């Protein structure tokens with residue numbers, strides 16, 4: 001009777017029961033607790049799995065969206081191409097411009113004028129920029145002692161497109177040499193021919209590299225024509241000029257750069 005009210009005994013009895021090999025009432029509760037625990041664990045894992053699945057799906061969709069977008073704006077494979085400080089600003093667009101009307105001139109074509117000279121000056125003003133040593137190395141240019149340094153700092157550089165445009169302009173000068181070379185000497189003539197031959201070769205390489213496959217057809221503009229005329233409705237994928245020009249203008253140095261000969265040459 002007294003023993004029932006003895007808390008110490010009661011406690012001992014419970015302690016003993018806990019050590020019993022077979023479950024009593026108390027162990028059933030423990031089992032339920034364990035089951036509940038494993039269900040909670042399963043729910044946590046399922047939630048974690050779902051979250052992971054969501055993140056993965058969103059990630060994959062993001063990659064898919066950007067690769068499609070990249071394909072659309074970068075239709076040509078550029079794998080293996082040398083790094084260029086201007087490559088990050090390259091965007092593409094469709095362009096259906098053709099010059100098939102020989103009596104319709106752009107601001108760059110037709111018989112020379114002061115306005116045309118101005119347009120070409122504006123086009124070629126950013127012909128040169130000063131590349132940092134880091135850019136020179138990243139572009140895989142060989143760093144040599146005789147590299148041309150400029151007073152602004154950095155090394156004299158230009159993009160191929162500006163070299164080619166310079167060539168086109170030089171050929172125009174030659175075409176209209178009465179205006180541009182009124183007092184050409186024999187030596188000057190020899191120098192120009194050599195220079196322009198190099199220009200033509202530069203343009204041939206670039207044209208063949210880009211190999212525009214736009215289709216042209218021919219037609220008779222006039223029944224009495226001896227030569228057919230060309231026409232084309234083809235659209236080409238072209239580099240957007242404005243961002244490229246903006247980059248070139250941001251980086252330009254003088255069109256007649258001053259060289260820093262204290263750099264480079266070690267002799």
Ligand SMILES: *[C@@H]1O[C@H](CO)[C@@H](O)[C@H](O)[C@H]1NC(C)=O
Nearest residue numbers: 100101102103104105221229
């Ligand atoms: C060619 O251009 C000239 C000058 O802009 C224009 O008068 C002529 O109508 C054009 N011809 C054709 C076939 O578009």
Ligand SMILES: *[C@@H]1O[C@H](CO)[C@@H](O)[C@H](O)[C@H]1NC(C)=O
Nearest residue numbers: 150151152153260261262263
């Ligand atoms: C040329 O480059 C050297 C070395 O960077 C520099 O100390 C010097 O001031 C430069 N000279 C001119 C005229 O810019």
Ligand SMILES: *[C@@H]1O[C@H](CO)[C@@H](O)[C@H](O)[C@H]1NC(C)=O
Nearest residue numbers: 130131132133152153154253
């Ligand atoms: C290029 O020239 C500009 C000034 O026109 C100068 O601020 C810049 O530091 C130069 N860049 C390098 C790489 O020397």
